[in-house]
Amino acid sequence: xxxxxxxxxxxxxxxxxxxxxxxxxxxxxxxxxxxxxxxxxxxxxxxxxxxxxxxxxxxxxxxxxxxxxxxxxxxxxxxxxxxxxxxxxxxxxxxxxxxxxxxxxxxxxxxxxxxxxxxxxxxxxxxxxxxxxxxxxxxxxxxxxxxxxxxx
Numbered sequence: 001x002x003x004x005x006x007x008x009x010x011x012x013x014x015x016x017x018x019x020x021x022x023x024x025x026x027x028x029x030x031x032x033x034x035x036x037x038x039x040x041x042x043x044x045x046x047x048x049x050x051x052x053x054x055x056x057x058x059x060x061x062x063x064x065x066x067x068x069x070x071x072x073x074x075x076x077x078x079x080x081x082x083x084x085x086x087x088x089x090x091x092x093x094x095x096x097x098x099x100x101x102x103x104x105x106x107x108x109x110x111x112x113x114x115x116x117x118x119x120x121x122x123x124x125x126x127x128x129x130x131x132x133x134x135x136x137x138x139x140x141x142x143x144x145x146x147x148x149x150x151x152x
Contacts, residue, residue, distance in 0.1 A: 006068065008032060009077025020066035024058075025049045027065060028074060036075025036104045040133070047105030047132035051075075057112035075104045078111060086152035087111055087145070094145040098136035105132045110146045119150055 001016050008028070015031050028034045028051065037060050040048030044059035051060045054070030079085030084092075087107050097103050106129060113120055113128045120128070125146045134142065 004065070007071040008034070009073055017065050021064045023061050024051070024053075024063040024065060024068055024072070025060035028060060028072075034074050034076055036108075038101055038104055040101070040105075045131070045133075046102070047109060048102055050105040050108040050132070052108060052112065055112075055115060057109050075107060078107065085111065086149040087114070089152060090145040090148035091142070094141050094148055096138055096141040096145040098138045102132060102134040102136075106134065106142050110149070114146070114149065120146075122147065 001018050002020075003014055003016050005012050005014050006027070013032060015027050017027065025037055025039060028037055029039070037051050038048035039061060040046035042061050044062035047059065049059055049061040050057050052058070052073040053063070053068060055073075079088045085107075087110050091097060091103065091107060096106075109129060109132050110125070113125065117124065122143060125143050129139075129142065129146075
């Protein structure tokens with residue numbers, strides 16, 4: 001078992017990894033007990049596992065530990081309870097969460113978009129989130145929340 005260090009949410013943490021192909025998601029959830037990123041499809045298609053690595057959204061269920069070299073930010077590190085990220089505040093204000101399973105991916109993918117384009121159009125938001133799945137049907141509220149976040 002190899003021990004390595006990761007930079008997660010601004011802290012350097014040691015992790016033990018048996019196999020370099022172990023998905024980043026497993027380490028975040030099982031070793032570090034971070035529950036923002038979720039296991040959805042396991043194929044990188046639903047977006048529930050999205051985290052940022054060096055500022056870019058990545059699907060952690062298909063990202064092997066051997067490929068992780070940068071700083072990782074999960075939903076827990078995006079904002080704080082006392083100071084939520086504008087997206088987190090907007091999702092609450094728009095009541096964009098129903099079951100909550102997809103919200104990690106929706107927020108993390110949207111944060112990536114807003115970092116690249118602080119004032120996206122509604123169509124750009126929809127295109128960006130097209131590969132993030134929500135079974136509850138809160139897509140309209142989610143889009144409204146992202147638009148609201150651009151005003152905060």
